[in-house]
Amino acid sequence: MKILGILMASAVAAFAAGDVVLIQNADVYPINSAPIKGISLLIQDGKILDMGAKIVAPKGAMVLDVKGLRVYPGMIDSATDLGLEEIESIRESVDTGEIGDFMPQLRALSAVNPDSEHFGVVRVNGITGAVTFPSLGGRGGTGGQLISGQAALLHTDGWTWEEMEINRSVAMCLNFPSAGGRGGRGGGGGMPADMQDMLPGAVGAAGNAQRAVLDQIAKLNTFFDDARKYQKAKAAHLPGFHPDLKFDAMIPVLEGKMPLAVSAARANTIHDAIAWAEKQNVKIVILQPREIAKAGPELKAKNIPVILGRVLALPDNEDAEYDQAFTQPFEAYKAGVKFALGTFTNEFVRDLPYQAATAVAYGLPHDEALKALTINPAEIWGAGDKLGSVEKGKYADLLITDGDPMDVRTQIRHLFINGKEITLSNKQVRLYERYSGRQ
Amino acid sequence: MKKTLLAVLVTLGPLCAETIVIQNATVMTVGSKGTFKGSVVVKDGKIAEVGEKVMVPAGATVIDAGGQYLIPGIIDCHSHIAGDGGINEGSVSVSSMVNIRDIINPDDIAIYRALAGGVTTANILHGSANAIGGMTLPLKMRWGKSAQEMIFAGATPGIKFALGENPKRSGNPQGGRGTAVPVARYPATRMGVEDVIREAFNDAKGYKAEWDAYDALVARGEHPLAPRVDLKLQALKEVLENKRYVHVHCYRADEILMMIRVADDVGFKVRTFQHVLEGYKVAKEIAAHGAGASTFSDWWAYKIEAIDAIPFNATLMMKKGIVVSLNSDDAELMRHLNTEAGKAMKYGGATETEALAMVTLNPAKQLGIDKTVGSIEVGKDADLVLYDGFPLSDFAKVQKVLIDGTVYFDRDKELVAQAAKEAEKKRLIDKEKASQQRTQPVRRPNQ
Numbered sequence: 001m002k003i004l005g006i007l008m009a010s011a012v013a014a015f016a017a018g019d020v021v022l023i024q025n026a027d028v029y030p031i032n033s034a035p036i037k038g039i040s041l042l043i044q045d046g047k048i049l050d051m052g053a054k055i056v057a058p059k060g061a062m063v064l065d066v067k068g069l070r071v072y073p074g075m076i077d078s079a080t081d082l083g084l085e086e087i088e089s090i091r092e093s094v095d096t097g098e099i100g101d102f103m104p105q106l107r108a109l110s111a112v113n114p115d116s117e118h119f120g121v122v123r124v125n126g127i128t129g130a131v132t133f134p135s136l137g138g139r140g141g142t143g144g145q146l147i148s149g150q151a152a153l154l155h156t157d158g159w160t161w162e163e164m165e166i167n168r169s170v171a172m173c174l175n176f177p178s179a180g181g182r183g184g185r186g187g188g189g190g191m192p193a194d195m196q197d198m199l200p201g202a203v204g205a206a207g208n209a210q211r212a213v214l215d216q217i218a219k220l221n222t223f224f225d226d227a228r229k230y231q232k233a234k235a236a237h238l239p240g241f242h243p244d245l246k247f248d249a250m251i252p253v254l255e256g257k258m259p260l261a262v263s264a265a266r267a268n269t270i271h272d273a274i275a276w277a278e279k280q281n282v283k284i285v286i287l288q289p290r291e292i293a294k295a296g297p298e299l300k301a302k303n304i305p306v307i308l309g310r311v312l313a314l315p316d317n318e319d320a321e322y323d324q325a326f327t328q329p330f331e332a333y334k335a336g337v338k339f340a341l342g343t344f345t346n347e348f349v350r351d352l353p354y355q356a357a358t359a360v361a362y363g364l365p366h367d368e369a370l371k372a373l374t375i376n377p378a379e380i381w382g383a384g385d386k387l388g389s390v391e392k393g394k395y396a397d398l399l400i401t402d403g404d405p406m407d408v409r410t411q412i413r414h415l416f417i418n419g420k421e422i423t424l425s426n427k428q429v430r431l432y433e434r435y436s437g438r439q
Numbered sequence: 440m441k442k443t444l445l446a447v448l449v450t451l452g453p454l455c456a457e458t459i460v461i462q463n464a465t466v467m468t469v470g471s472k473g474t475f476k477g478s479v480v481v482k483d484g485k486i487a488e489v490g491e492k493v494m495v496p497a498g499a500t501v502i503d504a505g506g507q508y509l510i511p512g513i514i515d516c517h518s519h520i521a522g523d524g525g526i527n528e529g530s531v532s533v534s535s536m537v538n539i540r541d542i543i544n545p546d547d548i549a550i551y552r553a554l555a556g557g558v559t560t561a562n563i564l565h566g567s568a569n570a571i572g573g574m575t576l577p578l579k580m581r582w583g584k585s586a587q588e589m590i591f592a593g594a595t596p597g598i599k600f601a602l603g604e605n606p607k608r609s610g611n612p613q614g615g616r617g618t619a620v621p622v623a624r625y626p627a628t629r630m631g632v633e634d635v636i637r638e639a640f641n642d643a644k645g646y647k648a649e650w651d652a653y654d655a656l657v658a659r660g661e662h663p664l665a666p667r668v669d670l671k672l673q674a675l676k677e678v679l680e681n682k683r684y685v686h687v688h689c690y691r692a693d694e695i696l697m698m699i700r701v702a703d704d705v706g707f708k709v710r711t712f713q714h715v716l717e718g719y720k721v722a723k724e725i726a727a728h729g730a731g732a733s734t735f736s737d738w739w740a741y742k743i744e745a746i747d748a749i750p751f752n753a754t755l756m757m758k759k760g761i762v763v764s765l766n767s768d769d770a771e772l773m774r775h776l777n778t779e780a781g782k783a784m785k786y787g788g789a790t791e792t793e794a795l796a797m798v799t800l801n802p803a804k805q806l807g808i809d810k811t812v813g814s815i816e817v818g819k820d821a822d823l824v825l826y827d828g829f830p831l832s833d834f835a836k837v838q839k840v841l842i843d844g845t846v847y848f849d850r851d852k853e854l855v856a857q858a859a860k861e862a863e864k865k866r867l868i869d870k871e872k873a874s875q876q877r878t879q880p881v882r883r884p885n886q
Contacts, residue, residue, distance in 0.1 A: 089742040118740065314771045318548045319864065321857050322555045322774075326836075347740060354778060357833030407832055408781035428739075428749040432787070435719050436755060 020044045022057045025067035030390040031374050043396040046419035066400050069413055073390050074128025074397035076377040077349045078307040079342025082130045083112030097135045102223050104249040106149030108134045109168040112161040118346045120426030123156040125350040126405050128397040128417045130156055133173055136344050148173045153381050157417040170381040171261035172253050177216035178269040179209040224280055259283040267294035274302055290316055292328050296335025305338040305380045311355040323362055330363035340377035357406040456484045456844040460495050464504035469511055469800045470814035481821040484843035508830045511814050512559025512822030513776050514802035516733040517713050517766035520549035527566030532635045535674035537573035539563050543586035549770040554580040554848045556774030557824040557837045562806055567601035567688040570635040574598050574674055577806050579842055595807045598674055601688040604744050606632050633697050640705045643675035684710035690744035692720035699728045711805045716748035722759035731762040731805035736779040754787025764802035781831035794831055
């Protein structure tokens with residue numbers, strides 16, 4: 001009932017977009033600097049216009065006194081299907097995983113359904129930003145894609161996908177060919193990495209799997225070669241040049257303006273992917289690496305960031321440590337690898353802060369966990385100047401809480417996305433209210 | 440060989456039950472003593488004393504748990520671990536003749552992982568492919584022991600029923616995969632699911648009448664010919680005799696209400712509704728029937744019958760007077776049921792004790808084992824979990840787990856063992872690599 005009271009109150013107090021809002025008496029946790037107690041934040045046109053000890057409310061500004069509450073930047077989930085998948089088991093409601101091996105021209109953003117119930121569910125838990133992928137490791141569709149399209153960074157609120165957009169193309173998605181299981185969705189599949197190292201080169205099914213990997217890499221190289229030829233032909237304005245949508249989509253990748261988001265779980269695959277990317281001279285971000293202790297030094301040396309998969313996941317193999325997944329963020333931190341967290345589904349997005357808390361339980365410093373939810377993803381996805389911290393000039397994506405957002409006991413009391421106060425309700429809250437009243 | 444095996448077992452096996460005093464802990468008893476700072480004395484596998492100040496018995500092992508939290512062992516009311524092979528006998532709509540007891544695999548690593556997540560007891564269920572599924576039973580996570588030794592002694596066995604999408608899937612021609620046209624198996628609708636259950640109990644009642652008549656004659660000293668034993672109906676006869684609990688897999692409000700009315704008509708009680716994601720919509724009816732509800736904290740949207748799931752389900756049902764537990768149904772989720780309980784505080788405002796009860800005392804009540812486990816009370820089994828922080832928050836991790844007063848998981852020892860295991864694994868792999876280099880044939884081009 002207490003929650004309901006808060007929800008109703010906030011619904012009444014909600015501010016509209018375009019309003020000027022002054023948040024007073026806030027204990028601000030900016031992330032990239034030490035917490036500051038009892039200051040004010042001025043929000044205008046969706047941005048943080050000013051912050052400081054004494055800000056006079058401009059004429060007509062709405063004033064929100066949050067004495068005793070904390071202000072954090074909104075959290076970002078770096079790997080979701082948000083807006084593209086409503087009900088996992090119903091194909092008609094799933095728009096990830098298109099047909100075709102090389103589909104760089106596909107954009108996740110324009111298929112995002114802003115009215116997906118998932119957005120309402122995740123934002124009330126403080127997830128204000130998300131990266132939506134056209135395919136997370138080949139789920140849905142044919143599952144055999146190599147390049148599945150462009151991932152988008154978006155706000156979890158907006159009337160249209162255009163209004164939700166932060167960056168429509170933050171990465172080109174590549175499933176790097178590998179012989180083992182992906183070990184992504186909770187792990188468990190595939191052969192232990194150490195055993196794979198031992199596979200004799202040309203014997204039986206294992207040999208076939210390795211040959212298949214080499215074939216796929218050859219196809220990938222051919223595609224990149226062709227894309228480069230196209231890039232040159234286009235730049236040269238050759239007569240008879242005909243545009244090709246696939247190759248056009250590859251140009252930002254070839255120019256190093258857009259990273260490839262590369263799914264690679266095992267240390268060997270990660271190593272192969274890094275070597276391949278160097279040869280191709282492209283920027284990469286590794287998705288769901290699972291052997292960070294092993295892959296860490298190279299990732300650090302090459303300055304390659306990673307998006308860690310779910311912390312709450314099973315070990316990859318029967319003989320792996322029970323806490324293998326719990327300790328991956330700490331391992332990444334120890335190795336000096338830049339990392340953010342992704343839940344790689346829609347269902348667990350709202351639990352993102354709790355996944356981070358588990359990482360803290362297993363060694364990750366608390367501040368580093370908060371960074372992995374905020375400024376790190378912002379920087380990894382090229383939006384470090386726009387979001388990820390409470391700073392002047394950044395998006396007013398803010399959580400106002402009664403405690404640490406990673407603690408399950410904490411309640412979010414106010415939520416701003418793009419400077420607009422968001423009503424802390426959704427389908428689930430409405431059902432709760434309705435059925436609480438059933439006598 | 441035997442000797443080596445024995446040596447391994449002795450090294451890996453848990454310490455024998457001894458007298459242990461856990462001191463200076465924040466003890467969350469979920470029992471009559473509430474939450475307090477103090478000690479718990481464990482003797483002969485049972486909780487011998489609970490209090491702010493206790494006498495340390497001579498020869499007792501003392502665990503100083505300063506800054507740590509002690510809770511009752513976690514109980515998972517719905518798990519599918521420790522099964523050897525499949526847990527769905529999907530070929531028939533009524534598979535009450537099969538029993539989880541026959542396929543327990545004590546070496547399933549999921550048992551150890553669950554233990555490391557604070558789980559001391561789990562109800563192991565048949566799958567949900569059939570309207571009436573197989574027989575179930577609770578196990579204690581006594582890692583290292585045999586299947587027989589893991590069985591929770593004296594617990595009332597159960598049977599799994601399933602409603603909704605899963606049991607009707609086999610009847611849906613589009614539900615099958617592969618090239619061959621799948622043979623449709625009745626039922627294909629929720630209507631059919633109800634009918635299957637009614638028909639089965641119709642048969643079971645006839646079967647029971649035959650046996651009752653026989654038993655009556657025997658009681659009179661006569662020697663009649665015994666009726667033919669039917670294992671399928673035998674399990675349902677036990678339900679009618681209140682000797683076997685019915686755990687019903689369900690999602691939607693309509694099917695939950697249907698099940699209650701069928702049970703009313705037939706004359707048995709549903710012990711628990713499992714998953715019961717729309718239980719909040721018919722909480723009044725569930726409470727009136729007297730069934731428990733065992734649900735997920737916040738899973739939703741993975742299928743159409745989970746579309747109206749709300750994370751407030753557990754607390755809303757609790758407030759309407761239902762005994763509510765939170766279960767895992769999943770080897771991963773099973774490892775952090777404590778934080779699933781924490782979500783009951785966030786969604787709907789359960790108190791710390793109410794939330795913790797959802798993974799300890801309440802599932803014990805639902806499984807009818809609350810006289811021996813589920814809370815920290817003198818005389819109960821010493822099934823205890825020690826956390827390094829507030830146990831309903833994700834910031835805490837399990838340090839030690841005791842079952843029957845024996846330490847079965849100890850994180851400090853686990854960390855030492857991890858290093859040793861890694862070294863051993865490397866040694867074996869190196870050995871294998873070396874032997875492969877010796878034996879591998881020379882590869883020729885085009886081979």
